[in-house]
Every structure is written in structure tokens, then in C-alpha cells.
Amino acid sequence: AQSVTQLDSQVPVFEEAPVELRCNYSSSVSVYLFWYVQYPNQGLQLLLKYLSGSTLVKGINGFEAEFNKSQTSFHLRKPSVHISDTAEYFCAVISGAGSYQLTFGKGTKLSVIP
């Protein structure tokens, strides 16, 4: 069974500073990886996904993530954050072995400080 670990539950960062949100996964088979964002009192919005190919994937709102198979990681980065990036971010995985559901990490709350 797959699992997802988000190493930081809360990350405060100053506006215009870079940020990295860490995600590690465990799975014995090939995986598809996702980052979702949840703004206060809203549903989840897909930021980006890795299915195959280039290990660096770019998403919406200036976010990008790098898939590292040897370290089983899929960290999310943004070079310069904005106040509007304050939200909770979820890393998720679908196993390629005929599994259809998303397995989510516990989430990381990003707080951007003006």
C-alpha cells in the first residue's frame, strides 16, 4: 500500500521569499504524483501532476515540483511567494497498480508573512 509523508505541517515564509514544501511517498510500484492546494473554506485545486517523462513539472501560479525516484520525493517549490499563496497544500499519490484513489499526505499549511 502506498503512503505519503509531508514533513512539515506548517511553513511560515516572508513575502517574495522562496519556499519548498516537502513530500515523500512510499510505493512498491510506479506512481503518479500530485500537488493540490486548498484555500480557506474552499475545495481542492490541482496545482500540478507528474505522470511520466521529465522529472521537473510546472504547474499553475508559478509552482513547480521535482520527482526524484531514488529519494521517493516530490517536493513543491516556488521562487517567490505572494500573500495569496497562503493556503494548505496536499501531496497525493495514485499507485499505477490498478488503484484509482488518491492517497493524501496530512497537508502543509503555508503562511506568507507580509
Place this chain on the structure above:
Amino acid sequence: DSGVTQTPKHLITATGQRVTLRCSPRSGDLSVYWYQQSLDQGLQFLIQYYNGEERAKGNILERFSAQQFPDLHSELNLSSLELGDSALYFCASSRRDGGAVGQFFGPGTRLTVL
């Protein structure tokens, strides 16, 4: 706006009662997924339907059931409600069966059991 709609937005009920949550997927999406988000358990997959048939089951209690209708909308039925069922319930949809292309989430139904 993801194109996935959920009703009602809020639901307040008493222990022992039964409620029905409704979801309409994005136009053209055949798969519907239900997730529960609670403070202690995080985001957990409940069940998936694809074109009217149950496809995958996760941590869904026996008191909960779901179905997908010919027009592809889905309903999640929760019965004999307990205080611990209070949570945010999300519906998501995807084009195909596996969801690897990304699942698009509705705004959620917040259930409060008193």
C-alpha cells in the same frame, strides 16, 4: 470553479439521523470519487464510481453507501450518524477510470452532527 457541483454546502443534523449528499461531475467525466476530510483523519478516500458501477472502495463505513445514476450524478448516503461523522465531504470527478489525469474537486459539503 472546477465544474464539479455539490449540494448542500452545509448540513446540520442530529445523531442517529440519515442524510444524502449530492454531486454532479464535470461535463464529460465518467468517474466520481468521494473523500472525507476530518481534523484527525485528514483526507481519506471513501469510494469511486465509474459510469454507474462501483470501481474502488476505501475506508468507507458500512453505515455509508453511494451510487451513481444514469445521468452520472452521484449521491453519498450516510445513516445512523455519529458525532465522529462530522467532516467535510468532497466529491471529485475525472475523465477516465484511473484518475491519473487528475481529479477535479467540488467545493465540499460540511456535515455537522450534533
